[in-house]
Amino acid sequence: MNTEKICEKTSRCPIYSGVLQSNEMLTRTYKSLFCENGAEGRAKCRRYQVAEIMGFCPPNILPNSTRSAQDIAAGLKHLPQPAAQPGMSCSRSY
Numbered sequence: 655m656n657t658e659k660i661c662e663k664t665s666r667c668p669i670y671s672g673v674l675q676s677n678e679m680l681t682r683t684y685k686s687l688f689c690e691n692g693a694e695g696r697a698k699c700r701r702y703q704v705a706e707i708m709g710f711c712p713p714n715i716l717p718n719s720t721r722s723a724q725d726i727a728a729g730l731k732h733l734p735q736p737a738a739q740p741g742m743s744c745s746r747s748y
């Protein structure tokens with residue numbers, strides 16, 4: 655598999671890790687559309703966008719959230735910020 659096509663946040667991302675166990679088809683769809691679809695796929699992923707803004711993304715944000723990344727980030731700014739951890743920017747709670 656072409657690693658440039660794979661999102662660099664996969665190791666810390668619950669979506670990629672299969673947290674949606676009850677819906678394997680949905681996980682496969684997310685991986686195909688977002689996680690394993692190169693820069694274009696990542697750019698469309700709401701989790702990726704939020705992590706780029708905030709340095710983390712809570713586990714309850716789906717890749718295809720209808721809320722904008724800016725709106726999600728605005729709601730997170732009142733929360734305590736996690737310590738910076740290189741390569742661990744997809745989430746802070748898992």
Ligand code: SF4
Nearest residue numbers: 661667688689699702
């Ligand atoms: S941040 Fe988005 S594109 Fe990256 S692994 Fe998670 S769900 Fe997939």
